[in-house]
Structures are given as C-alpha cells and as structure tokens.
Amino acid sequence: MKNLNRRDFIGKTGLAAAGIMGASSLREVFASSTGAKKKVALVGTGVRGLGMWSKPVLAEFSDIVEFVGLSDINEGRLKYAQEYLGGNIPIYGDFDEMMKATKPDILIVSTVDATHSDFIIRGMELGADVVTEKPMTTDEEKCQAILDTERKTGKKVTVTFNYRYSPHRQKIYEILRSGDIGDITSVDFHWYLDIHHGADYFRRWHRLVEKSGSLWVHKASHHFDLLNWWLESEPETVYALGDLEHYGKNGEFRGETCRSCAHKHDCQFHWDITKSEHLTRLYVNNEKYDGYHRDGCVFRNDVNIWDKMAATIHYANKVNVSYSLTTYSPYEGYRICFNGTKGRLDAWIKESGAMERPAYDEIMVNYNFGEVEYIQIPQSAGHGGGDRRLRDRIFRAPESEDKYRQSAGSRDGAMAILIGVAARKSIASGKAIRIEDLTDLKPRAKKA
Ligand SMILES: NC(=O)c1ccc[n+]([C@@H]2O[C@H](COP(=O)([O-])OP(=O)(O)OC[C@H]3O[C@@H](n4cnc5c(N)ncnc54)[C@H](O)[C@@H]3O)[C@@H](O)[C@H]2O)c1
Structure with missing residues (x-):
C-alpha cells in the first residue's frame, strides 16, 4: 500500500484540544473550589x-x-x-x-x-x-x-458507549462529517469475535437470552450504537437471520464447568480460571452464594443465543447497512466500509490472532475518479483508549464541549438495543420489524 497523503492525526482531530483531557467545566471548578x-x-x-x-x-x-x-x-x-x-x-x-x-x-x-x-x-x-x-x-x-x-x-x-471514544473510530466520525466521500448511501459492517473472547460469552450468563438479550443486544448494541453515531441517523427497519451452529448443543461432548470436566484434556475450549487469582477470588470462591460458574462449559445444552448473526438495517436517512457477527473466528476484529456518493471509506481492525497487531489502526479513503488516502492512528490500551477517555468525560468534564458527540443518553441507549430487539423479533417472525412499533420513540432521519 502506498501512503499518498497521510493526515496528521493529532493535529487534524484536535484530540487533546477537544476538551476531554484537562478541560474544566463550571461544574468541575465549582466542585473543586467548594471541596464538594x-x-x-x-x-x-x-x-x-x-x-x-x-x-x-x-x-x-x-x-x-x-x-x-x-x-x-x-x-x-x-x-x-x-x-x-x-x-x-x-x-x-x-x-x-x-x-x-x-x-x-x-x-x-x-x-x-x-x-x-x-x-x-x-x-x-x-x-x-x-x-x-x-x-x-x-x-x-x-x-x-x-x-x-x-x-x-x-x-x-x-x-457508557466506550467504543465511541477510541481515537480510530473518532477519526472515522470526523471523516464522515467532513463530507469528503459525499453522502453515505450504504455500509458493510462485519464483526468477528475470536475463539477465545467469542467463546467466553458462551461460558457465562451471556449464553441465555433472558439474561443478556442475546449477543444481538449484549454485544451488537455496541456496534449498532457506532452505526447510529457515525451516521447521525436512527434505524427504521431491521430484517435478521441467526443460527446456533457451533456452541451449546452442537458440541460433541460437554461438562458443567471447565474445572470439573472429564474432557478437559481433549477440549480446545478448556480454560483454567484458577490461573487468575483475581477471577478465582471474584467468582470461584463465591459460587456458594449464587451457584454461578464463570468457567461454564461452552457446550452446555441450555445455550439459547445465536452464534452466527446477520441483519439488514434500513436507516431513516435511507442508508442501508449490511451487518454480521461471527463468534468463532480465528482472529478478533472488524471490517467496515462506508459507500458515499463521492468515494468510499474502508477500515479493517485486527485485535487478536496469529498475526501480530500493527502499532497503528488504518483508514483507507478512496475518492471516485481521484486518489487514495491512508490514515494511520496509533493504538492504545483499554478498548482503544476509549475507557479512560469515557471516564474523563463522565467524571472530570461532563459539560465540556462534546465536539464529536460522544456522550450518549437514554435515546442513544434505546436506539442501540432496539436494533437487537428487532433482530430477535425478525428471526422469530421471519419478517422485517419497524423500530417505531417497539417504543414511543419515532426514528429521526437526522439526529437532533
Ligand atoms: N462496555 C464494555 O466494554 C463492557 C465490557 C464488559 C462488561 N460490560 C457490561 O458490564 C456489565 C457487567 O459485566 P461483567 O462482565 O462485570 O459481569 P459480571 O457477571 O462479572 O458482574 C455482574 C455483577 O452483577 C451482580 N448482579 C447480578 N444480578 C444482580 C442483582 N439483581 N442485584 C445486584 N447485583 C447483581 C453479579 O453478582 C455480579 O457481581 C454488563 O452489563 C456488561 O454488559 C461492558
């Protein structure tokens, strides 16, 4: 790949100057000056x-x-x-x-x-x-x-949509808002959970729809929120498909927990929780109070969530999204592409796997009848640096300028989960589900 025109990330995004780090709001000044x-x-x-x-x-x-x-x-x-x-x-x-x-x-x-x-x-x-x-x-x-x-x-x-706060995703938001690739017309968004992190959902309470709402809600609501935020619009209709083909009842053998399992030497998913003192003290030592096993078998028969999911989402601003979530990939990450009237933005993030993770995340912008631009964003820890920046926003500077509109309230929380709820209903009914039929929120073409 040729690097034709790399933008200076910090300079262009004004990340440090965005008010999140080190800024003071009236509320903050008041709190510290009165000691309250x-x-x-x-x-x-x-x-x-x-x-x-x-x-x-x-x-x-x-x-x-x-x-x-x-x-x-x-x-x-x-x-x-x-x-x-x-x-x-x-x-x-x-x-x-x-x-x-x-x-x-x-x-x-x-x-x-x-x-x-x-x-x-x-x-x-x-x-x-x-x-x-x-x-x-x-x-x-x-x-x-x-x-x-x-x-x-x-x-x-x-x-707390921490995913919005990663510098790489913030950069995507900024490019989309710049209008460089014109009006967005469609999005391809495919998320891959690997055989470690993906499998972990099937060990825990997340494996039950009644506890997690399924990965359509527990996990994909992160992704749906990103879409809603990036597109600055709200979902109108969802059509979805899903299957459970790998974990749960599909296993050739099963136990109750990894610790007690007779197949621990044959099972590729065997995980020894006792290697972590923190997790042992947090969960194993306290099983006697609620019977909850943090290292449950991924092949238990009671798993009732999907492990392969796909959805078509139509937005109120006419953008169509093609989304999928896979839970047993050899590597963890995602691919996203925004198709616009003047060009296309591509990003491919690999967070784990056999190949070493690069020191930066990349964005590729292709202009129709024009050149290609590559933008490199340095990596940082804690959900791409998002966790720390989210905490700063909530506790240090809640009222400082929110240039990238990263703060999320109940309407954002609702619109993210309602796509997942609609997906579950679509799988059950075989029909497309309208978001406006779920609560009293009516989808807006442009976020207020
Ligand atoms: N944003 C992120 O990146 C991210 C990452 C991990 C988890 N989470 C979210 O954080 C939350 C907690 O996840 P976790 O991994 O810590 O799970 P966990 O199972 O480790 O912790 C949940 C805690 O809630 C307690 N609990 C359950 N029901 C309760 C009740 N009725 N009353 C009081 N306590 C109750 C449990 O005993 C347990 O201590 C979940 O909502 C999860 O979706 C978000």
Missing part, C-alpha cells in the same frame, strides 16, 4: 464494576469523587470488592438501603444486563443521575419504562 465531591455509588461488583468503574475511578478522580457505597446480590463478591478497593467503602446487600443511606449524586449500574432497568429506574426514583453500562436494557418494555422514568423524575441516564 460528587458522591458515587456502584451496583454490580463484577469484573467490569471493579476494573472500569471503581478501581480506576478511585485512582483518577479521588480529588472530585467520593465513593459512598457498593452493592451486589452476591455477598462474597461484595466483600471481596470492598477489600480489593481498600476496605473503606461501605457495602450493602440491599440496593434501596444503599441509595437511602448514601444518597449518591451518581449511581453506576454494572450488573447483569437484564437487571439494568431495575437499578436505572429505582436509582432515578431515589434521586440519582444514572451512568449505566451498555446495553441500557434487554427488551422494549424495560426500555420504555426507563424512558418514562427519566421523563417523570427529571434525572439523567448516561449510557
């Missing part, structure tokens, strides 16, 4: 609650944030979380008790997906703004209930 810290509580002390929403928050924002409470249904995991976070944060088995005793300004929700709506709704009713992990929820009824409660209480829901 934001009171934050967390429900769901699993690996994400600890690794994304408490340990780093304590390390990065202790000047402006006070952690007032932790809650989880699993008593042992909750006690471990308290110890892991230094031993001082009060813990509550009862969520309402925590909310009433600590009165947090911000409640962070990082529980099992299907339970998010309970805490989002109750959290707002008890006076907090809510920051919830994706997916905002798992079906259209719960989605409507969240929207209704937000309107009723005047509190705010933020959905």
Whole structure:
C-alpha cells in the first residue's frame, strides 16, 4: 500500500484540544473550589464494576469523587470488592438501603444486563443521575419504562458507549462529517469475535437470552450504537437471520464447568480460571452464594443465543447497512466500509490472532475518479483508549464541549438495543420489524 497523503492525526482531530483531557467545566471548578465531591455509588461488583468503574475511578478522580457505597446480590463478591478497593467503602446487600443511606449524586449500574432497568429506574426514583453500562436494557418494555422514568423524575441516564471514544473510530466520525466521500448511501459492517473472547460469552450468563438479550443486544448494541453515531441517523427497519451452529448443543461432548470436566484434556475450549487469582477470588470462591460458574462449559445444552448473526438495517436517512457477527473466528476484529456518493471509506481492525497487531489502526479513503488516502492512528490500551477517555468525560468534564458527540443518553441507549430487539423479533417472525412499533420513540432521519 502506498501512503499518498497521510493526515496528521493529532493535529487534524484536535484530540487533546477537544476538551476531554484537562478541560474544566463550571461544574468541575465549582466542585473543586467548594471541596464538594460528587458522591458515587456502584451496583454490580463484577469484573467490569471493579476494573472500569471503581478501581480506576478511585485512582483518577479521588480529588472530585467520593465513593459512598457498593452493592451486589452476591455477598462474597461484595466483600471481596470492598477489600480489593481498600476496605473503606461501605457495602450493602440491599440496593434501596444503599441509595437511602448514601444518597449518591451518581449511581453506576454494572450488573447483569437484564437487571439494568431495575437499578436505572429505582436509582432515578431515589434521586440519582444514572451512568449505566451498555446495553441500557434487554427488551422494549424495560426500555420504555426507563424512558418514562427519566421523563417523570427529571434525572439523567448516561449510557457508557466506550467504543465511541477510541481515537480510530473518532477519526472515522470526523471523516464522515467532513463530507469528503459525499453522502453515505450504504455500509458493510462485519464483526468477528475470536475463539477465545467469542467463546467466553458462551461460558457465562451471556449464553441465555433472558439474561443478556442475546449477543444481538449484549454485544451488537455496541456496534449498532457506532452505526447510529457515525451516521447521525436512527434505524427504521431491521430484517435478521441467526443460527446456533457451533456452541451449546452442537458440541460433541460437554461438562458443567471447565474445572470439573472429564474432557478437559481433549477440549480446545478448556480454560483454567484458577490461573487468575483475581477471577478465582471474584467468582470461584463465591459460587456458594449464587451457584454461578464463570468457567461454564461452552457446550452446555441450555445455550439459547445465536452464534452466527446477520441483519439488514434500513436507516431513516435511507442508508442501508449490511451487518454480521461471527463468534468463532480465528482472529478478533472488524471490517467496515462506508459507500458515499463521492468515494468510499474502508477500515479493517485486527485485535487478536496469529498475526501480530500493527502499532497503528488504518483508514483507507478512496475518492471516485481521484486518489487514495491512508490514515494511520496509533493504538492504545483499554478498548482503544476509549475507557479512560469515557471516564474523563463522565467524571472530570461532563459539560465540556462534546465536539464529536460522544456522550450518549437514554435515546442513544434505546436506539442501540432496539436494533437487537428487532433482530430477535425478525428471526422469530421471519419478517422485517419497524423500530417505531417497539417504543414511543419515532426514528429521526437526522439526529437532533
Ligand atoms: N462496555 C464494555 O466494554 C463492557 C465490557 C464488559 C462488561 N460490560 C457490561 O458490564 C456489565 C457487567 O459485566 P461483567 O462482565 O462485570 O459481569 P459480571 O457477571 O462479572 O458482574 C455482574 C455483577 O452483577 C451482580 N448482579 C447480578 N444480578 C444482580 C442483582 N439483581 N442485584 C445486584 N447485583 C447483581 C453479579 O453478582 C455480579 O457481581 C454488563 O452489563 C456488561 O454488559 C461492558
């Protein structure tokens, strides 16, 4: 590949100047000048609650944030979380008790997906703004209930779409907005989960539609949110297909957990959780409280989600998207292409696999009747650097300029999951599903 015209990423995107890093808002100045810290509580002390929403928050924002409470249904995991976070944060088995005793300004929700709506709704009713992990929820009824409660209480829901914050995806957003490839007419978007990360969903609660909404919601809602954000439009109609052909009942043998399995020496998916002290203390040692096995067999007969999925999504601005998700690929990553009236943008991200990951992610822009441009974005850790930048936005500078419109609220959370909900309904009915039939949100051609 010839590098004909490489743009200077930092210079052109103004990443550092975008206000996310080091900027101060009135709210921030007020908080630090009066010494009043934001009171934050967390429900769901699993690996994400600890690794994304408490340990780093304590390390990065202790000047402006006070952690007032932790809650989880699993008593042992909750006690471990308290110890892991230094031993001082009060813990509550009862969520309402925590909310009433600590009165947090911000409640962070990082529980099992299907339970998010309970805490989002109750959290707002008890006076907090809510920051919830994706997916905002798992079906259209719960989605409507969240929207209704937000309107009723005047509190705010933020959905933590960290994928929007990676520099590479931000660069794609910027190129699309520049109009360089004209109006977007269609998108090809194909995501590959590998035989490690992809398989991991089939070990855990994610394998059950009733807990995760299936990967259409749990995983693909990340991708659907990216599409909604990149296109600055909302989905109108979804037609989908899906199968379970690899994991679950398709295995030649099965056990209950990898630890106890008679086939551990033959199974390519065998995984020894006890090699991680953190995961052993978080999950294995606390199985006695809820019977949950973090290292469940990927071939259990109760797996009821799809492992191969494809959808056609029609947007209100007339863009057609061809999407697929595969869960047993030899490498992890995605390919995306935006077809425009003046050219085409291609990106191919490889996050794992036999081939070494390059030091940069690339974007290729082909102009109709013109030249080709290659843009290289340096790699960074934590979902492409997105996790850290998202936390900065939420805790450090929530009201600073949002040049790339990366903050996401309940409408964004809804539009992302509703594509997945529509996909499930389309598979069940064999018909295309209209998003406007799912909640009271009417898809907009141009995002407000
Ligand atoms: N944005 C991302 O990149 C990203 C990455 C990983 C996970 N997540 C999200 O974070 C959330 C947590 O994921 P995880 O991997 O930490 O899962 P996990 O299973 O490790 O943790 C979930 C926790 O919720 C608790 N819980 C379940 N039901 C509860 C209830 N009714 N009341 C109180 N606590 C309850 C469990 O005991 C557990 O401790 C999920 O919503 C997931 O989708 C997001």
